[in-house]
Amino acid sequence: MNWNFKELLPEDFAPDSRVWVYQSSRLFTMGEALQLEDLLNHFAANWKSHGTPVKGFGTLFFGQFIILMADESATGVSGCSTDSSVRLIKDIEGIFKVHMFDRLNLAFVIKDKVQLLPQSQVKYALENKFIDENTIFFNNVVQTKEELENNWMLPLKESWLGKRVLPAKTEG
Known part of the structure; x- marks a missing residue:
């Protein structure tokens, strides 16, 4: 497997952009991964903080890790916008029958x-x-x-x- 993920990160995001990593309890199938990429792209394109668009990014790495990123140099991420990202991940758990919050x-x-x-x-x-x-x-x-x-x-x-x-x- 090609483990070089850095080249897939957005170059125009600041180094201090906030990141959240969610690890799935299993590998997503190819069909699920394609569906998931659509969900993540839609979320990132429509992510807002108090009505202001968030410069966001979301992707699936190695078929098992969802990475969400917010460049706060333009718009800070509020509690409500963080909550919306958590709701997205909980929705993904339900849709794909996976666990995304198991830190053990x-x-x-x-x-x-x-x-x-x-x-x-x-x-x-x-x-x-x-x-x-x-x-x-x-x-x-x-x-x-x-x-x-x-x-x-x-x-x-x-x-x-x-x-x-x-x-x-x-x-x-």
Whole structure:
């Protein structure tokens, strides 16, 4: 799989544009992905904050991650406009029968595919060498375009999760 997603991000959005990453509980089919892209494009084109258009972007990456982005350099995103994006994701859950808010299922690149692993199983996966410190981890807590570009997909050892589950390195 081609993991280079950065070239698909809008170039005209500021580095501090707000980002929300939603991870699906399963891969979307090709037909679902096409339908989903239409929903996301329609939402982004009509996203408003207190009646003012939001410079928005929405897409599906790797068949499993919905990325929403708002460039607030023109219009700030209010609570109501954030709520509308959450409603969209909840609608997607209903339409496609997926879970989009499960933060305890973590995503890794294993054998060139996105694989989900319950957080409670990460240590077991490490001990049994299903993953290691260099396994690519999807850090879905990124909050800006710049963080998305630089810290979304990173080796486990460089992530917040790695600090929790990997043995501490001793200086010698």
